[in-house]
Amino acid sequence: MNVFDILGPIMIGPSSSHTAGAARIGLITRALLDAPAVTANIILYGSFAKTYKGHGTDKAIVAGILGMRADDERIRFSLDVAREQGLQISIETGDLDDVHPNTAFVSLTSRDGRQVSLLGSSIGGGNILITKINGMEVSLSGQQTTLIVLHRDAPGTIASVTELMAEKGVNICNFHLSRKTKGGQAVMTIEIDGHFGPELNTEIQKLPNIYSSTMLQPI
Amino acid sequence: MDLNYNSMADLLSVADQNGGRLSSLVLSQQAEQMELSEAEIYEKMRENYQVMASSIAPGCNPELKSTSGLTGGDAFKMQTFSTSGHSLTGPMISGALYRALAVSELNASMGRIVAAPTAGSCGIVPAAVLTLQEERKLSEKECVMSLFTASAIGMVIANNASLAGAQGGCQAECGSASAMAAAALVELCGGSPAMIDSAVAIALKNVLGLVCDPVAGLVEIPCIKRNASGVAGAFVAAELALAGIKSAIPADEVIWAMKKVGDVMPAALKETAEGGLAATPTGRKLFEKVFGEK
Structure with a gap:
């Protein structure tokens, strides 16, 4: 406080x-x-x-x-x-x-x-x-910088996103995963500490199995 | 610096030891806590003060109406009376009354305000500080600084009781705002930390048990007029404290009592609009007027 x-x-x-x-x-x-x-x-x-x-x-x-x-x-x-x-x-x-x-x-x-x-x-x-x-359960407050990553439920997808974030020195303070069906659409909501520019989001979008990634600044 | 907001006693003993104004100590501590410079924190608080100041004129518009249509235009009446030469209480109190109504009515009409500490009680702190600035020709800097003192009091109350009407009734909302405003007034008048403690205690004691009973669940009736009484109560508390009158019960114990009173207050009297004024025949009629056709 x-x-x-x-x-x-x-x-x-x-x-x-x-x-x-x-x-x-x-x-x-x-x-x-x-x-x-x-x-x-x-x-x-x-x-x-x-x-x-x-x-x-x-x-x-x-x-x-x-x-x-x-x-x-x-x-x-x-x-x-x-x-x-x-x-x-x-x-x-x-x-x-x-x-x-x-x-x-x-x-x-x-x-x-x-x-x-x-x-x-x-x-x-x-x-x-x-x-x-989009009908999938998430949990986010909008108080932290947040990435909302819609992706295909496929092995290694989460690891590729979190590895990229680790390389950039991004600390994850909250992670939530939800999917509609096995192998179907899934969503990661990732709240991170500090402020990062849009490049991080652009790079996540280029990873395999990613439909879209949105970076929300704290609002 | 080991300034903390766990109790009024802790807060004010550090102020006593350091001999400085409480607001300066709070500013330094907050800069440390938020990892920002004192100048940045001050600037952010100044922005709050400027929004407070700029809410008075639009709040005094005679045409002002709330979204529900239930309220608006009373700040204009009070301002007119305050400046007419016929005011009963003089420019200080009547000036504070119209400013409290102005900010609160602007809030009800979807205007821009600073939650202080809540939207429902947003008129009390600005009315106290802006009126004293006007009547005593204070600098903007002193006034902005006094808001750090007000906030520190709010943090102590939040840590030990509550600032939300839904949890503690109106005593927690307008009562806390009144205590915060009283502390700011005492500091602006050069009072000691002990006087701040008494002012906070007196302001809260005088509204202990006040229920939150908004008509139709809206932040209008009785909230707007309770902002006027809240700032008047802040002046009463500050004036008594500056005269050297001590509160028999220290502020920390009054805050404790407020928490206990809030805990046993029935839910019908805590913002649910099921009891008190909301449940009166007129209160129910006004509810029908706003929401009836749906």
Whole structure:
């Protein structure tokens, strides 16, 4: 804990969990798509579903999808900005067992038809926890530099990624692996200490059996 | 330096031994802890202070409305009254009241604020420091430094109790902000570490047991007005402490009491919007007004 956990963050109100955290969930989804979205489907669960209108949770998630950070004063007008930019949005509320009360599902499609989806919870004080990416279980907070590597479930793939990171002197502080089916799509989420440039990510993309690798800077 | 935030006694004894202002010691320790220079840490805190300062004017816009439509425009009324010459409490207190309302109403309208320590209590610390700066013509530097003292108090409370309404009720949220603001005020007025301890104790004692009962679950009713009372309470605590009045119960024990009170507080009174003002007939009616059509 430090002084800026007490005074801070600088954020758009009214609620760190219902607004600031929601914006960060949108922002991570946008980073995963790595391109502007043309359609966004959002499903809100729990307290998000019940109170989103009063807290502006919908506006905050859409703002994040548009690339706005949690302290961007345009969050208030994000639905208008989305309309101007031609982003089609659907917002629904749903029920889901065994999830944190402040949870959202976000699915985005890019102009060239690529799709990403994510399930994330706002766990207090603007902090978030992403629990699913493209239907696969993950666990990431967005507080560390994070690599999300979609790959084919094949022997040696994880070793090739971690060996490359070892060569670069990268320390892994959290590693999570999940796969859909044996030999099918799998995802590694790797949280690392310190700051590294995009070269690390580019080199991982060149390794065998890698579909895509996304580097998220702390948000 | 062995400055730590485990207790007020630890914190203030180091300040006593070193003879300097608490804020300077906190700045040095934090620079060490975060492996950054003191200048970098100071600059980051200055940015916080500038956001606080820039939230007053938009918060006083007479047209301001919250996202729910339930609140807005009260900071404007209070500012007008404060400067009308008819204020009951004078420019210091009435100035702090309108600034606390301004930041808090801006928060409710999706404006840009600094969580201090939370969004729900974001008006109290800025209102105290900005008002004293205005009335006493203090330098920006002194004011930014006082925020390190306020943060240190917040860390001690976080380490021993809680800063979240969902865990400790409003005493933990607006109460902690009030204690932090009181400490900043005492330092800005040249008070001793012992006076800071008393100010923190008095501010918290006066709101011990305060429940978190937001109407419709929104950070508006009663939160916005509790930011006004929170900053007034900070001035009461700081004024008593500066007069040399000691708290009979030391701050550490008051924080302990706050934790115990928070633990036995029923869940209905801890941000769930099921009890207190949220459960009144008018509170329920306002809930229907905001969320009813869905």
